[in-house]
Amino acid sequence: MPDNPAALDVAPLDVVGIGNAIVDVLAHAEDRFLEDHGLAKGAMTLIDGAQAETLYAAMGPGIEISGGSVANTMAGIASLGGSGAFFGKVRDDQLGEVFAHDIRAAGVSYKTAPAKEGEATARCLIFVTPDAQRTMQTFLGASVALGPDEVATETVAAAQITYLEGYLFDPPLAKAAFIKAAEIAHAAERKVALSLSDPFCVDRHREAFRDLVDGHIDVLFANEEEIVSLYQASGFDDALQSVRGKCDIACLTRGDKGSLIVAGDEVHIIDAVPVANVVDTTGAGDLYAAGVLYGLTNGHGLAEAGRIGAICAGEAIAHMGARPEAALKNLVAKSLG
Amino acid sequence: MPDNPAALDVAPLDVVGIGNAIVDVLAHAEDRFLEDHGLAKGAMTLIDGAQAETLYAAMGPGIEISGGSVANTMAGIASLGGSGAFFGKVRDDQLGEVFAHDIRAAGVSYKTAPAKEGEATARCLIFVTPDAQRTMQTFLGASVALGPDEVATETVAAAQITYLEGYLFDPPLAKAAFIKAAEIAHAAERKVALSLSDPFCVDRHREAFRDLVDGHIDVLFANEEEIVSLYQASGFDDALQSVRGKCDIACLTRGDKGSLIVAGDEVHIIDAVPVANVVDTTGAGDLYAAGVLYGLTNGHGLAEAGRIGAICAGEAIAHMGARPEAALKNLVAKSLG
Numbered sequence: 001m002p003d004n005p006a007a008l009d010v011a012p013l014d015v016v017g018i019g020n021a022i023v024d025v026l027a028h029a030e031d032r033f034l035e036d037h038g039l040a041k042g043a044m045t046l047i048d049g050a051q052a053e054t055l056y057a058a059m060g061p062g063i064e065i066s067g068g069s070v071a072n073t074m075a076g077i078a079s080l081g082g083s084g085a086f087f088g089k090v091r092d093d094q095l096g097e098v099f100a101h102d103i104r105a106a107g108v109s110y111k112t113a114p115a116k117e118g119e120a121t122a123r124c125l126i127f128v129t130p131d132a133q134r135t136m137q138t139f140l141g142a143s144v145a146l147g148p149d150e151v152a153t154e155t156v157a158a159a160q161i162t163y164l165e166g167y168l169f170d171p172p173l174a175k176a177a178f179i180k181a182a183e184i185a186h187a188a189e190r191k192v193a194l195s196l197s198d199p200f201c202v203d204r205h206r207e208a209f210r211d212l213v214d215g216h217i218d219v220l221f222a223n224e225e226e227i228v229s230l231y232q233a234s235g236f237d238d239a240l241q242s243v244r245g246k247c248d249i250a251c252l253t254r255g256d257k258g259s260l261i262v263a264g265d266e267v268h269i270i271d272a273v274p275v276a277n278v279v280d281t282t283g284a285g286d287l288y289a290a291g292v293l294y295g296l297t298n299g300h301g302l303a304e305a306g307r308i309g310a311i312c313a314g315e316a317i318a319h320m321g322a323r324p325e326a327a328l329k330n331l332v333a334k335s336l337g
Numbered sequence: 338m339p340d341n342p343a344a345l346d347v348a349p350l351d352v353v354g355i356g357n358a359i360v361d362v363l364a365h366a367e368d369r370f371l372e373d374h375g376l377a378k379g380a381m382t383l384i385d386g387a388q389a390e391t392l393y394a395a396m397g398p399g400i401e402i403s404g405g406s407v408a409n410t411m412a413g414i415a416s417l418g419g420s421g422a423f424f425g426k427v428r429d430d431q432l433g434e435v436f437a438h439d440i441r442a443a444g445v446s447y448k449t450a451p452a453k454e455g456e457a458t459a460r461c462l463i464f465v466t467p468d469a470q471r472t473m474q475t476f477l478g479a480s481v482a483l484g485p486d487e488v489a490t491e492t493v494a495a496a497q498i499t500y501l502e503g504y505l506f507d508p509p510l511a512k513a514a515f516i517k518a519a520e521i522a523h524a525a526e527r528k529v530a531l532s533l534s535d536p537f538c539v540d541r542h543r544e545a546f547r548d549l550v551d552g553h554i555d556v557l558f559a560n561e562e563e564i565v566s567l568y569q570a571s572g573f574d575d576a577l578q579s580v581r582g583k584c585d586i587a588c589l590t591r592g593d594k595g596s597l598i599v600a601g602d603e604v605h606i607i608d609a610v611p612v613a614n615v616v617d618t619t620g621a622g623d624l625y626a627a628g629v630l631y632g633l634t635n636g637h638g639l640a641e642a643g644r645i646g647a648i649c650a651g652e653a654i655a656h657m658g659a660r661p662e663a664a665l666k667n668l669v670a671k672s673l674g
Binding site: 060065 | 660
C-alpha cells in the first residue's frame, strides 16, 4: 500500500505489467522439424514477417491463444484474484482484437490503443515437441511500436510492483518504455520486477541486464539457463553465488527440479508440483512469476509465494498454451488449505 | 474406385467435403452464462455480426481453432491417412488465413479462393460448460458467399463420397452449391453423404431434409435429437423405424450410449469408446463421421467403420476443440490391432 493513497488518482494495483503483446500459434512438431528448419530448441528466436510466413506455411495445424510473457503473467495474477494492468501494443486487426479481448476477459485492465498502421499484431509460432518442450519463433510486428508515451505514469505509480520482461530490450521504443516505467515506479517508492525472458535474449543484452540486476531491480525471475548466461557461469551454483546480494529477491527456476528463492540470507527451496501428464511447457515460467508476484503483493511470505508459483506453473504445463485454463485461485486454495 | 479411372483428370479421392469455413473461438463458461444470454444449450444458433461482437465482449478468454463441421471431418479423414478435398469460403483476413493454413496443414486439398470483399471470415463462439457440453453461436460471415461455381466438377466426380452438411441449407448460395455437388456425384455414380448438423437446423429445413434422405442421400449422419426432430418422432426407436430403408446407410449417434449403423437389414451396435476425462464434446460427431467415411472408402465393413468412428470421437472429446490433436491413424492401428 502507498504511504499516501489520496495522492493517487487510480486505485492501487497489485502489479502493472509491460511487455510485448503477442498472439501464440501453437502446433505439435517432431524434433526432426526443428532440425530441418534450424530452430534453436527451447529458445525464443526473433524472426521477420517473411520468415514468419515461410515457417507458418510449413507448420502443422495450429491453435491460436493470446500470449506474451508478461501478459501471460498478468492473466495468471488476475486468475489468482489479484489486480493488475497491462501495457503492450497490437494493431487494429483480428489478432489484435483477440489479444485485447482475452486479456480484458481475464480481468486485466488493458488500455493501450491499437496501432492504426504499420506491422500486423505480433505472433509467436510455438512448436511443441513430443517431450512437451516448446520452441518459439517470434515476429514482433506491432509490439515494437509501444513507446514510453503510452505508459501511464499514474498507473505505474499506483502498482505495488511493476513487472517488465527482458524481451522489451529488443525493440528500441519498448526499451525506452521499460526504462521510463522503472523510473516512475522507483520515484513512487514501488518495486520493480524483471524476467530475463530467454537465454538468447540475455546474450543480446548481457551488459545492460547485469547493470539492471545490480542496482535497479528488486525482484528477479530467471531460469537456470538464463542466470548461467547472465553471469557466464560454470553452472547453476556458480550463477547463484553471482546473483546473491545483487537484487532484493531472486527467483530461480529449474524446471522439474523446482525453484529457489534467495533474498539476502534467506534461501527457500521450492519443489515443483508433480504433474501426471505434461502436455506443453509453454508459459510455465510466466505463471510461476504470476504466483510469486501475487504472493508478494498479497501478504504471503517468500516460501508461500514460491509455493503458489509452483502450483500455477503446474497448471500451465498440463495443457496447451500459456494462459491458465483453471481458476488459479481455487487451485491454490485447495493446495494451501 | 471409379470404373474407368483414366477418364478422370485428377487422382481419385476418398472424400470431398463441402461446408461452411469457420474458425472456432472456444471458452469455458458456466451454465448461468448461457441462461443470462438466452443461449440454447448444446445447439448451434446463427447470429449476425453485431450479436457476435456483443457476445464476444461478454465471453471469457478464448482459444482460436479452425472449425466447421465438414471441415473438421475432412481434417479427421486426413489424420486417418485418407485423401480428401474441401470447398468452403473465407475472406482474405487473418482468420481466413488461419483456416486455410490449418486445413492444408492437416493434409486436405483446399483451393477455394478467399473473398476479397464483404463480410469477415465466419466464426463460431463456443461456450464449453463444466459438463463438457458445447453451445455454439455462429456468425456465418464470408462462408455464405460460397456458390455453385466454386465447386469443381472434376474434384467431386473423382471422390468416392461427397460429404455435405445440413448447415449449408442456411445460406442460399451454399444450398445451390450443395445441390450441384450432389448432382455431379450421382451423375458420376459416386455416393453422397449428409450430416443433419443440428436439431434446430433440421427444424429450419425439415421438409427439404426429409426429401433428401428419402431418395438422394446414400449415407446419413444424425445424432439422436436430429433424427427425432427430422421425423418428429416420439423417441429414438420411433425415429429409427422411420429412417430405416430411406437411405442406404444411416449412422445414428447417441453420445456416450454409442451409435447405430443401419443398412437395410444390417444393424450394428457400436459402443462408445470410454474416455477418462471428457474435456469438450465439440467435434465428437464430426470426427465420428470422419472415422466412418474413412472406413467406408478404405475397404472396411460397416461394423469396423463404426468402430473407427467411435475411436475418433473419443479422441475429439478428450481435448478442447474439434480438430484431432493426435494422429488418428496411430490411435486406430493401436485399437484395432
